[in-house]
Amino acid sequence: MVDLSINCAGIKSPNPFWLASAPPSNSAYQNCKAFEQGWGGTVWKTIGEPVMNVFNRYGGLNYNGQKIFGLNNIELISDRPIEVNLKEITETKKLWSDRAVVVSLMVESKRETWHDIVKRTIDTGCDGIELNYGCPHGMSERGMGAAVGQVPEYCQMITEWVTEISTIPVIVKLTPNVSNIQLPARAAKAAGANAISLINTINSIIGVDLDTFELKPNVGGLGGHGGYAGPAVKPIALHLLSQVAIDSEVNLPISGIGGISNWRDALEFILLGASSVQVCTAVMHHGFRIVEDMIEGMSNWMESKGFSSLDQVRGKSLPRINDFGNFDLLNKTIARIDQSKCIHCNLCYIACEDAAHQCIDLTQENGNSQTEVREKDCVGCALCSLVCPVERCISMTRIDDGSASRTWNQLTEEFKKAGKPLTWENLAEFQHKHGIEIH
Amino acid sequence: MKNIAPQLPAEQYEKNFAELHPPFTYNSALIEANRCLYCYDSPCMKACPTHIDISTFIKKIASENLLGSAKTILQSNWVALTCAKACPVKVLCEGACVYNNKDEKPIEIGRLQRFAIDNYFAKGMPPLFRKAKKKGKTIGIVGSGPAGLACGAELAILGYDVTIYESSDIPGGLNTWGIAPYKLRREDSLKEVELVKSFGVEIKTGVMIGKTIQVDELLKKHDAVFLGVGLGESPQLSLPGEELSGVIGALEFIEKVKTENWKNVQVGKKVAVIGAGNTSIDAATESKRLGAEQVFILYRRSNIEMSAYDFEYDLAKKDGIVFHFLTSPKKIIGDKFVEGIECIKMKLGEPDIKGKRKPVPITGSEFILPVDMVIKAIGQETKSNFLNSISGLTIDDEGCVVVDQESYQTTNPKIFAGGDCINGGKEVVNAAHDGKRAAHGIDKYLTNK
Numbered sequence: 001m002v003d004l005s006i007n008c009a010g011i012k013s014p015n016p017f018w019l020a021s022a023p024p025s026n027s028a029y030q031n032c033k034a035f036e037q038g039w040g041g042t043v044w045k046t047i048g049e050p051v052m053n054v055f056n057r058y059g060g061l062n063y064n065g066q067k068i069f070g071l072n073n074i075e076l077i078s079d080r081p082i083e084v085n086l087k088e089i090t091e092t093k094k095l096w097s098d099r100a101v102v103v104s105l106m107v108e109s110k111r112e113t114w115h116d117i118v119k120r121t122i123d124t125g126c127d128g129i130e131l132n133y134g135c136p137h138g139m140s141e142r143g144m145g146a147a148v149g150q151v152p153e154y155c156q157m158i159t160e161w162v163t164e165i166s167t168i169p170v171i172v173k174l175t176p177n178v179s180n181i182q183l184p185a186r187a188a189k190a191a192g193a194n195a196i197s198l199i200n201t202i203n204s205i206i207g208v209d210l211d212t213f214e215l216k217p218n219v220g221g222l223g224g225h226g227g228y229a230g231p232a233v234k235p236i237a238l239h240l241l242s243q244v245a246i247d248s249e250v251n252l253p254i255s256g257i258g259g260i261s262n263w264r265d266a267l268e269f270i271l272l273g274a275s276s277v278q279v280c281t282a283v284m285h286h287g288f289r290i291v292e293d294m295i296e297g298m299s300n301w302m303e304s305k306g307f308s309s310l311d312q313v314r315g316k317s318l319p320r321i322n323d324f325g326n327f328d329l330l331n332k333t334i335a336r337i338d339q340s341k342c343i344h345c346n347l348c349y350i351a352c353e354d355a356a357h358q359c360i361d362l363t364q365e366n367g368n369s370q371t372e373v374r375e376k377d378c379v380g381c382a383l384c385s386l387v388c389p390v391e392r393c394i395s396m397t398r399i400d401d402g403s404a405s406r407t408w409n410q411l412t413e414e415f416k417k418a419g420k421p422l423t424w425e426n427l428a429e430f431q432h433k434h435g436i437e438i439h
Numbered sequence: 440m441k442n443i444a445p446q447l448p449a450e451q452y453e454k455n456f457a458e459l460h461p462p463f464t465y466n467s468a469l470i471e472a473n474r475c476l477y478c479y480d481s482p483c484m485k486a487c488p489t490h491i492d493i494s495t496f497i498k499k500i501a502s503e504n505l506l507g508s509a510k511t512i513l514q515s516n517w518v519a520l521t522c523a524k525a526c527p528v529k530v531l532c533e534g535a536c537v538y539n540n541k542d543e544k545p546i547e548i549g550r551l552q553r554f555a556i557d558n559y560f561a562k563g564m565p566p567l568f569r570k571a572k573k574k575g576k577t578i579g580i581v582g583s584g585p586a587g588l589a590c591g592a593e594l595a596i597l598g599y600d601v602t603i604y605e606s607s608d609i610p611g612g613l614n615t616w617g618i619a620p621y622k623l624r625r626e627d628s629l630k631e632v633e634l635v636k637s638f639g640v641e642i643k644t645g646v647m648i649g650k651t652i653q654v655d656e657l658l659k660k661h662d663a664v665f666l667g668v669g670l671g672e673s674p675q676l677s678l679p680g681e682e683l684s685g686v687i688g689a690l691e692f693i694e695k696v697k698t699e700n701w702k703n704v705q706v707g708k709k710v711a712v713i714g715a716g717n718t719s720i721d722a723a724t725e726s727k728r729l730g731a732e733q734v735f736i737l738y739r740r741s742n743i744e745m746s747a748y749d750f751e752y753d754l755a756k757k758d759g760i761v762f763h764f765l766t767s768p769k770k771i772i773g774d775k776f777v778e779g780i781e782c783i784k785m786k787l788g789e790p791d792i793k794g795k796r797k798p799v800p801i802t803g804s805e806f807i808l809p810v811d812m813v814i815k816a817i818g819q820e821t822k823s824n825f826l827n828s829i830s831g832l833t834i835d836d837e838g839c840v841v842v843d844q845e846s847y848q849t850t851n852p853k854i855f856a857g858g859d860c861i862n863g864g865k866e867v868v869n870a871a872h873d874g875k876r877a878a879h880g881i882d883k884y885l886t887n888k
Binding site: 064065342343344345346347349350362368369389390 | 466469470473474476477478479480481482501537538540541
């Protein structure tokens with residue numbers, strides 16, 4: 001039997017799947033319904049300053065007929081009074097003691113105001129606090145949300161106001177709208193935060209209507225930047241997560257967020273160091289019911305791989321994150337086409353011909369087109385294997401034996417020692433020696 | 440006819456002749472278009488006799504560039520709506536779709552083509568093509584079927600003055616008169632006629648070349664002539680009883696059905712269709728859909744040899760048509776009206792030199808099938824009398840006009856030909872291709888003259 005339970009900075013839940021602080025976690029009704037369906041935890045939609053939403057607040061990005069490949073929102077924090085939320089949180093936690101109930105907070109940048117809200121939040125019996133430093137619209141203009149997350153000093157100062165009185169774990173939620181995610185993460189650490197969660201939404205305009213010239217979403221003819229989320233942002237989230245996870249100056253548990261739609265996505269976040277994962281857009285698209293597959297799929301995967309606990313999985317891929325300078329320049333891979341699987345769409349040919357290195361030949365054989373890689377010219381870029389619509393038809397095959405391994409860092413060091421400047425000629429000599437022809 | 444099938448309620452006819460392949464909705468078309476892999480040098484394009492750049496027109500649907508999509512299609516094929524609905528796509532473009540190699544459902548190319556062209560007509564045929572400068576030369580086209588229309592449209596775009604002569608009062612040829620209504624309605628064919636007319640092509644209907652106007656006159660009047668006359672009547676069975684009331688040729692029958700005046704098309708309660716080609720299937724299923732109680736298809740060979748496509752065979756079986764394979768008619772029985780058909784069972788003999796197994800009657804196996812109507816669907820005769828009357832033409836043993844493979848020029852240099860009259864009866868798409876290619880043959884001929 002596999003155990004999916006997690007402990008993220010002292011916040012425990014029976015599985016790693018939490019609702020992100022967002023519309024699905026807005027009320028006791030919703031959070032309790034989610035728990036009934038199996039969600040391991042929730043980050044209650046941010047409570048704080050009085051706000052009022054506009055009516056139309058979401059924009060969807062569709063891709064090739066698929067709806068909501070990305071989702072943009074200009075919704076604000078909870079538009080219900082603090083008292084109502086705190087009462088519902090208390091009731092929810094009483095009913096669901098085994099689930100993680102984390103409360104997201106955002107108030108004006110005053111120490112007393114933060115002290116007051118933190119104390120009242122702890123009184124609900126909740127398991128943790130998440131500080132919303134990420135909301136990129138509406139709140140940031142009022143000096144909150146991303147306006148805090150983008151300035152490490154503010155981030156540290158406000159986090160200190162919270163940690164100095166909090167008796168429960170404090171998670172700092174980071175905005176991706178920065179040039180170096182490690183700086184606000186370090187600031188949070190320095191201020192005594194117990195965990196980091198990321199990413200919040202990315203600044204975005206979802207699109208422009210070609211008939212009306214209005215922006216999407218359109219609020220009475222006007223629009224503006226909103227927060228981008230959904231499957232499209234996952235690669236960005238994975239990167240930022242990994243940057244925080246490998247930073248030895250941070251070294252805190254992480255709750256991963258950003259485009260997680262199923263157990264496979266969730267595992268990728270966990271493999272890159274996440275303890276829990278938070279989900280919003282997938283629930284907004286399909287409802288709470290998706291968690292059943294998430295739990296079952298992850299359990300089946302764990303079992304098939306021989307893992308019994310997520311502790312064995314967490315961060316397993318992190319050691320593989322490295323710098324370009326440490327990649328082996330002589331790790332030669334080339335594309336090989338399995339002709340028995342080829343369906344003759346010729347997409348590999350045109351991609352290589354127009355966009356890569358012109359090393360696939362297109363010929364006619366018995367009335368069928370045939371594509372063949374000229375191996376001596378193939379640079380192993382993998383584009384053909386990516387465009388191929390057939391699984392495992394084009395495989396990237398390693399053809400060197402590893403004996404001549406050389407990284408860029410090693411090579412430039414060797415040049416230095418030998419007194420060779422880094423010139424095209426010297427580089428070509430090295431390439432030639434190892435049978436690499438660039439043309 | 441002795442026993443006429445009772446008329447059906449009007450809505451039943453509409454139901455019976457409703458489209459086999461209904462149109463895509465906007466969103467479903469986009470989803471299907473997005474499923475297309477956009478192959479490079481795609482096999483579907485090669486499989487299409489008119490070589491429509493299929494993956495490109497589908498990509499344009501996906502990007503919602505619907506006018507551009509229609510343009511890509513029409514560039515290659517002037518009767519693209521008829522082809523979208525009547526082409527045997529399973530053996531052409533869709534049969535060549537690479538998804539077949541992947542054991543996945545091929546792209547519904549026919550329905551997507553229809554989607555783009557339907558939209559083009561719904562938008563009122565906005566101009567997509569620029570006509571070349573007037574050449575001051577005139578071309579006469581005989582027949583307004585797909586070959587004649589394609590040839591006329593292409594020539595008009597090239598700058599020629601074109602007149603099409605059509606013997607019927609309603610133009611379109613077999614596109615209008617010969618395609619089962621559940622595949623294509625007459626109005627669709629007429630939309631394509633309108634498109635061709637919009638390029639300035641004049642269509643004179645009710646003009647029978649060889650009667651109203653002589654061919655020599657045409658040759659005098661025009662710089663070149665294109666023959667797209669198609670085929671003629673159903674041949675005689677040469678069986679006793681063929682003159683009885685209730686015996687009809689398949690095309691004559693289908694033409695009546697195509698008037699869409701369903702209740703006035705008489706059909707017997709029990710119908711025998713002789714022959715097992717695609718036209719036989721049309722005649723049989725149409726009889727059934729008009730209210731015939733029992734419809735038989737009689738064929739002297741087996742289902743392996745029959746020329747009907749598999750999907751047509753399936754359609755007939757779904758309609759409850761009963762096939763009598765290895766069965767040959769001997770005599771149509773009746774006094775004044777058809778009352779039955781005497782048949783004899785056949786067996787297939789040894790393969791001849793060509794590998795074809797000749798059916799041989801089984802002595803004493805005669806039986807009588809009681810029917811009220813006999814539909815002859817054993818092919819069409821060529822218009823050999825008409826064609827033979829034109830000086831300088833060469834007609835082959837099959838009765839087809841001999842043309843140059845590239846230019847479609849006949850042995851009379853001023854006359855070009857295409858469509859069924861040169862191939863003995865193929866698909867609409869082949870005729871469309873012939874007509875277009877012949878237009879370029881004519882252009883080359885007149886330019887170099």
